[in-house]
Amino acid sequence: MRHLDVPARAAATPPGHPARPRAALPALCLTQITGWGIVYYAFPVLNPEITAATGWSPAATTAAFSLALLVSAAAGIRIGRVLDARGPRTVMTAGSVLGTLSLVVVATAPNVPVFTVGWLLAGLAMAATFYQPAFAALTRWWAPDHVRALTVVTLAGGLASTVFAPLTALLVEHLGWRQTYLVLAAVLAAVTVPAHALALRGPWPPAPPATAAGAGATGASLARSRPFLLLAVALTLSAFALYAVVVTLVPLLLERGYSTTQAAWALGLGGLGQTLGRTLYAALARGVPPAARAALLIGLGGATTAAFALLGGPYPLLAVLAVVAGAVRGNLTLLQATAVTDRWGTAHYGRLSALLAAPATTASALAPFAGTALAGPLGGYPALFAVLALVSVTAALFAHRTAVPHRSHP
Numbered sequence: 001m002r003h004l005d006v007p008a009r010a011a012a013t014p015p016g017h018p019a020r021p022r023a024a025l026p027a028l029c030l031t032q033i034t035g036w037g038i039v040y041y042a043f044p045v046l047n048p049e050i051t052a053a054t055g056w057s058p059a060a061t062t063a064a065f066s067l068a069l070l071v072s073a074a075a076g077i078r079i080g081r082v083l084d085a086r087g088p089r090t091v092m093t094a095g096s097v098l099g100t101l102s103l104v105v106v107a108t109a110p111n112v113p114v115f116t117v118g119w120l121l122a123g124l125a126m127a128a129t130f131y132q133p134a135f136a137a138l139t140r141w142w143a144p145d146h147v148r149a150l151t152v153v154t155l156a157g158g159l160a161s162t163v164f165a166p167l168t169a170l171l172v173e174h175l176g177w178r179q180t181y182l183v184l185a186a187v188l189a190a191v192t193v194p195a196h197a198l199a200l201r202g203p204w205p206p207a208p209p210a211t212a213a214g215a216g217a218t219g220a221s222l223a224r225s226r227p228f229l230l231l232a233v234a235l236t237l238s239a240f241a242l243y244a245v246v247v248t249l250v251p252l253l254l255e256r257g258y259s260t261t262q263a264a265w266a267l268g269l270g271g272l273g274q275t276l277g278r279t280l281y282a283a284l285a286r287g288v289p290p291a292a293r294a295a296l297l298i299g300l301g302g303a304t305t306a307a308f309a310l311l312g313g314p315y316p317l318l319a320v321l322a323v324v325a326g327a328v329r330g331n332l333t334l335l336q337a338t339a340v341t342d343r344w345g346t347a348h349y350g351r352l353s354a355l356l357a358a359p360a361t362t363a364s365a366l367a368p369f370a371g372t373a374l375a376g377p378l379g380g381y382p383a384l385f386a387v388l389a390l391v392s393v394t395a396a397l398f399a400h401r402t403a404v405p406h407r408s409h410p
Contacts, residue, residue, distance in 0.1 A: 095128025
């Protein structure tokens, strides 16, 4: 597999750059697979068992999980500032410990309120351990080759559901949901706490000079600039549309007469496309300017959504479309990871990327409820997908206007 050679190429430290921790990239690949797989992807597998065993409402348990995503979005802004100043080691190690504690609370919760508290703690852990802090670490340590490093980590992260969804299903079959969460908490602690504590010990490089577009500007002033605000709107609208599509793809196909197995395979093929698509991003980043790249990828997301709205079959065509849609989603993850550095450099990366991620994460948390709720009044899932395609097209128009002016210097 050729992409496994990338860490070695990316590990070379540029002249004048403080030595980066060579173990950081493989460690973050491992911890992203484990963290996403256990804290995020285990829940949809376990939730049917949770509600069946406890009698709790599926709406209540799903709301607790969605609250975790909202907490993650809000907490990420403050965590981004800490990352800019101090680096990732303390933040990500503490987040791993908190993630373990949160799953223990979830596993032992006697009622829905305590279950919800566990997920609120998990939201803080997500903010401290998921993609945003990992991206901040790699962007500072691996510059100017950070796109390669980011690609490697997101390729690894894409395997989280592939590894942990089947493992979680196997465990719950034999242990029940509470014991399964306790086992997963132990795995999370054993893998992520030492990996973050030991592998992220390199010196934190000082913030490099801002790009011409960001020269002389503070993080606060850049966050209030027109390109940044338009970018935030574009990414938020895009996140809402794409996450709603992911959640409602199975109901769309069921409504059109396909079996549950066929619908599940289409969703799974989207995950495969997501991983494959990320291998193409570096070439796209080299050849297409940031604003045009954002508009292109978000627009392609809208095009695939419109195709789902219009095409009822045959199934092989829908399967191919699912792979293409997944490839677009995979590229959009990297688009968000590089949006700040492409326009303003790395000086305020942690704070600015967290400010971009907060509304997008909030939109992705609300999308499952909103998408399902809108399908009825709109007359079905094809009409919903048509509306979501329009949302993506609108987002692409905003994205096209996010180019930043470059100042000349004497």
